[in-house]
Amino acid sequence: SQKIEQNSEALNIQEGKTATLTCNYTNYSPAYLQWYRQDPGRGPVFLLLIRENEKEKRKERLKVTFDTTLKQSLFHITASQPADSATYLCALGNNDMRFGAGTRLTVKP
């Protein structure tokens, strides 16, 4: 069956460091992969999309990679700040969308 796994439930890092979150998937060939941010009590907010033929995408302090051979995406936040603390979700799709369970990131001052 199709599976999406995000590396850990929680990740704690120090302010200024780079946070790296992992999204692995099996039995699936998505055309694209998206990353979302979710704050407590709110709906997910779209951050970045990367297509299967793209290796890397950047947006300000965010960087996403997509390796269709390894079936893995890495999501990096450089120069992390306490305001980056949130849950980050990866999502894969074609017509339907499947989400990972998320990684809760805490950036400590």
Next chain:
Amino acid sequence: EAQVTQNPRYLITVTGKKLTVTCSQNMNHEYMSWYRQDPGLGLRQIYYSMNVEVTDKGDVPEGYKVSRKEKRNFPLILESPSPNQTSLYFCASSRGADNQPQHFGDGTRLSIL
């Protein structure tokens, strides 16, 4: 302001009492979708709609119904709610299904006693 609006935001009800959660978007999006979010399981898709009068089952459609009579509205209907449908529900919309970011509402927390 572009938004997806869900109502109600919170609801406590009893087993078997039919309920409807409304979802409306003001972005003229074709694609709309319903998810439930449970601890440890993440977001799971219930139903989605590619356009008016077109709906399809997601991963967990049992016990739910939807309709898409107008482009802007996509209500979620629980005909006979049961306690295992206690969850946090999100509606989302996007311009299309492929390669389009989804815009989410702020969620509806349902408790079925």
